[in-house]
Amino acid sequence: MDWYREISKAEKRTLWGCFAGWALDGVDTQVFSLVIPTLIATWGIGKGQAGLIGGATLVAGALGGLLAGVLSDRIGRVKALQVTVLWFSLFTFLSAFAQNFEQLLVLKSLQGLGFGGEWTAGAVLLGETIRAKHRGKAMGIVQSAWGFGWAGAVLLYMIVFSWVSPEWAWRVLFAVGLLPASLVIYMRRNIEEPPREIKPAEQGEAHRPSALAILAGIFHPSVLRTTIVGALIGLGAHGGYHAITTWLPTYLKTERHLSVLGTGGYLAVVISAFIIGCFVSAWLQDKIGRRKNVILFAICCAVTVNVYVFLPVGDVAMLLLSFPLGLFSAGIPATLGALFNELYPQGVRGTGVGFCYNFGRVVSAVFPVLVGHMGNSMPIGQALGIDAGIAYGLVVVAALLLPETKGRRIATVPAQAASNEHSPKHV
Template sequence: MNWYREISTPEKRTLWGCFAGWALDGIDTQLFSLVIPTLIATWGIGKGQAGLIGGATLVAGALGGLLAGVLSDRVGRVRALQVTVLWFSLFTFLSAFAQNFEQLLVLKALQGIGFGGEWTAGAVLLSETIRAKHRGKAMGIVQSAWGFGWAGAVLLYTVVFSYVSPEAAWRVLFGIGLVPALLVLYMRRNIVEPPREAPASPADRPGAFAILAGIFHPSVLRTTIVGGLIGLGAHGGYHAITTWLPTYLKTERHLSVLGTGGYLAVVITAFIIGCFVSAWLQDRIGRRKNVILFAICCAATVNLYVFLPIGDTAMLILSFPLGLFAAGIPATLGALFNELYPQGVRGTGVGFCYNFGRVVSAAFPVLVGHMGNSMPLGSALGIDAGIAYGIVVIAALLLPETKGRRIATVAPQTAPAPDKRSATHV
């Protein structure tokens, strides 16, 4: 942790502010998956309806990620982060008062806008605050916060359902979702907006549509297309695995350990460690090599799952490398995407590349199901994962290495203004 001692107090405050925001976001989001059985039993809704709520949250999250990127370019990184934290906290809290499926569907979709937006706003803020040589480590550590939030959700679920009846416990859990709003007080007092070139006058500030169009300007169009493909492959492989691998292992391999606490503990631990490993590696070997390495390892591990004869014990052991490798790619994307764009459209570019893939990647689980009609499900899953992570590898090869790239376009306000002719631009 020598690098941590090197960074300044403002850098540390921003790091932990973004870490807390993503962890609390993880808690609020993961709580829904834990209370699905209770909602099905209490309201008598079907699994399809519960799945629709989860799907609507993810799609809204993709929209929120793009909107938050535009907002951060328009009004600033810190303000955009504050808005997203307040947004997902408020709608998680309001979900506690839903009286039927339709109300919960709308409220969870609205929560999803904040859930997707928080990652984008926090990633851009942190990337512009942490010095270049430690940016990858900081971004990877913040990505690990999702795992801690996931574990926190499991802990809260266990405690609340131990003392409150199921009919009321899920409402209590969603009500606790208002707590993250208190993080905004910390942000207002401790996190400083990264310096950037201000418009000559308010009238010169570009509008939201002009900012959005900026990521399709010829100077960055190739970056936007290739970055979107990386997001597509990364999310496509992840969603194919999480959607179909449990079904395959339960129905065709008849493994029982999937529903145990031990399996969940292994997956969460692997995710956190994977983020830390990726954080260290990407500042050592570079962003491109790191993404390619983890993509190849993900594809290989999935195929080991589906083609090797394994039992419960072997499956539990293999779940560790699978969780670790799956975490490594998103832990790299924050630094990579931020280092590809100029400051004026950075938030929008990061939001688009990450969330375009989140929406379009829904085709990959569908593809697995379609292929499974004419071949074994395991073979379909292995081929699909190979395609998804193959897209990641090819796209990464088309990008420049960005490790160590300076992305600030102006000096901090406490330092003399640099000569614009020598300023470093992305």
């Protein structure tokens, strides 16, 4: 941890502020997946309705990520992060008072705008605060916070459901979602806005670019190629991930008849693998570079999935294989924050990061659908293997079209950090 001792207090405060935000974001988001059986039993809703709430939340999250990127370019990184944390905390809390399916659908969708936006605002703030040679490590470590939040949601679920009756326990869990709002107090006192070429406060409202103008900026000829290729990486990364999470458990349970999928041990392995994968990627991307890291993890994901579906796998082997699969699938998103930050100029950086990451989240829905359609004419396992190969192959090809950005200094790196960099490059 020599690198951690090297960074400044301001960098450390931002690192832990973003880590806490993403962890609490993970708690609030994962709680819903844990209470789905309770909602089905309590309200008598169908699995399709429960799935609709989850799907609407994810789509809203992608839209929120794009909007937060534009907002961070317009009013500043810290303010945008504060807005998104307050937003998802408030609507998580209000979800506790939903009286029917329709109300919960609306409230969860509004919550999604906040949790999707929080990732984008935090990623840009962290990317512009941490010095270049440690940016990858910091981004990867903060990405692991989602895994800690996931584990926290499971622990909270176990505690609340052991003390409160199910018809009230799910409401208590959502009500607890208001707690992340207290993080805004820490942000206001401890996290500084990264230096900007022209601060929004100095521009004045009359001279501040409109949201539409900022959004149009990522399609300017000077960065259009970056936007297209970055969006393709986001599409492949999310497409492969959603295809796996949607179809692999179903395939292993219904066609391979494996029972370990529903056990706590399986969940513990997956969460641990995600956290460790983020740490491995954090260290590796600052060693070998962003492009090589993304390509390496994408290839490993495709190979591991195909081992799953084409080789005979029993309960024990499946449990063991779930670790590398979780590790490799975490490595790609743990790299994207640093990579996308380093590809864009300051004025449209938030918008570019938000678009590349969240375009993939929305359009990636085509990959699980494709598996289902292919499964009509071939075994579902074979369809999944091919689909994952296509998705992660897209990541590899797109990454090869991008420049290596490791060590690239962006214009907002603090002076005390910039003085320690070697052979600086500016965006």
